[in-house]
Amino acid sequence: MHVPDGFINAPISIAAGIVAAGGLAVCLRGARKELDDKTAPLAGLVAAFVFAVQMLNFPVGVGTSGHLMGGVLAAVLVGPYTGVLCVSVVLIVQALFFADGGLSALGVNIILMALVTALVGYAIVLALQVMLPRRRASVVPAAVVGAFVSVPVGAVVFVVLFALGGTADIPFGSVLTAMIGVHVLIGIGEAVITGLTVASILSVRPDLVYAARRYEQHLHLRTPATR
Amino acid sequence: MRGALVTRTRVFLLSFLAVALVLAAVVSSYASGSPDGLERAASDAGFGETAEEHALDGSPFADYATAGVDSSFASTAISGIVGVLVTALIGVGLFLLVRRRSARE
Numbered sequence: 001m002h003v004p005d006g007f008i009n010a011p012i013s014i015a016a017g018i019v020a021a022g023g024l025a026v027c028l029r030g031a032r033k034e035l036d037d038k039t040a041p042l043a044g045l046v047a048a049f050v051f052a053v054q055m056l057n058f059p060v061g062v063g064t065s066g067h068l069m070g071g072v073l074a075a076v077l078v079g080p081y082t083g084v085l086c087v088s089v090v091l092i093v094q095a096l097f098f099a100d101g102g103l104s105a106l107g108v109n110i111i112l113m114a115l116v117t118a119l120v121g122y123a124i125v126l127a128l129q130v131m132l133p134r135r136r137a138s139v140v141p142a143a144v145v146g147a148f149v150s151v152p153v154g155a156v157v158f159v160v161l162f163a164l165g166g167t168a169d170i171p172f173g174s175v176l177t178a179m180i181g182v183h184v185l186i187g188i189g190e191a192v193i194t195g196l197t198v199a200s201i202l203s204v205r206p207d208l209v210y211a212a213r214r215y216e217q218h219l220h221l222r223t224p225a226t227r
Numbered sequence: 228m229r230g231a232l233v234t235r236t237r238v239f240l241l242s243f244l245a246v247a248l249v250l251a252a253v254v255s256s257y258a259s260g261s262p263d264g265l266e267r268a269a270s271d272a273g274f275g276e277t278a279e280e281h282a283l284d285g286s287p288f289a290d291y292a293t294a295g296v297d298s299s300f301a302s303t304a305i306s307g308i309v310g311v312l313v314t315a316l317i318g319v320g321l322f323l324l325v326r327r328r329s330a331r332e
Binding site: 003038045089098178 | 235236239240243244246247248250251254255258259260261262263264265267268269271272273274277278279280281282283284286288289290291303306307309310311312313314315316317318319320321322323325326327
């Protein structure tokens, strides 16, 4: 969903840049609570993993492809604030070194693929964790649904930004119709990749999955003195 | 105990990085080259041609290729490896700066 230069006009691109910068500032503060000596290197490698998987475009229908966005995957593995930062690092590297995603559209892309997907998707994950059985394995279906929904939500936010500042005069409904169908299909791919990755890491190192920490058993040491 | 856990974490992190490198270097050559969802939607809705060329289109790794490398497999593979390593360096560096320092430091 990398938006190139030219789709969105300068005023909305600048406004998006300001919103994105504000969002990243909030996430930098929030990430401090999520990161310690063990999870900081993991988070850096999650960013590298998202970069790698974003290169793997899978076909969706004839003549169209999609790739992982990774917001929900990163949020589930290392926490929502850090997850936003992971995807943002990927987007900045892609725009600066790989000519992927316009420079003036960087704010738009950070909003769509980092802030919206990670935060909306993670909110869904949290809501599902409340409803699903209280065990570690529940992280996987929660992540799958969050990932699936995050992609069309990102697509809808693009349509809104395009309505506000699109350089071409296209009816809202036409852009929405064109965007939503294909991004529901891409959402299926996002869900599959997110589910497989979370399930794999959960099976070898459940302690490294941020969203699984709520299920950790706390041992209480009882001695005569504490009674 | 603590030492064993640190080693296990190190092994996990190195394996995770290795998986990312293999995906970016090898599997990436089998990725679909078709336009992505946004490009497709833009041309369907009629604003595809408003896309401008990227300002850094002439850069050495533009479009996940490596300038001056003829083999398309090697070209993609080198750009993928560079991308994973650059992202890992920036990511690990940033998150080490942001993290809570442990009491020992």
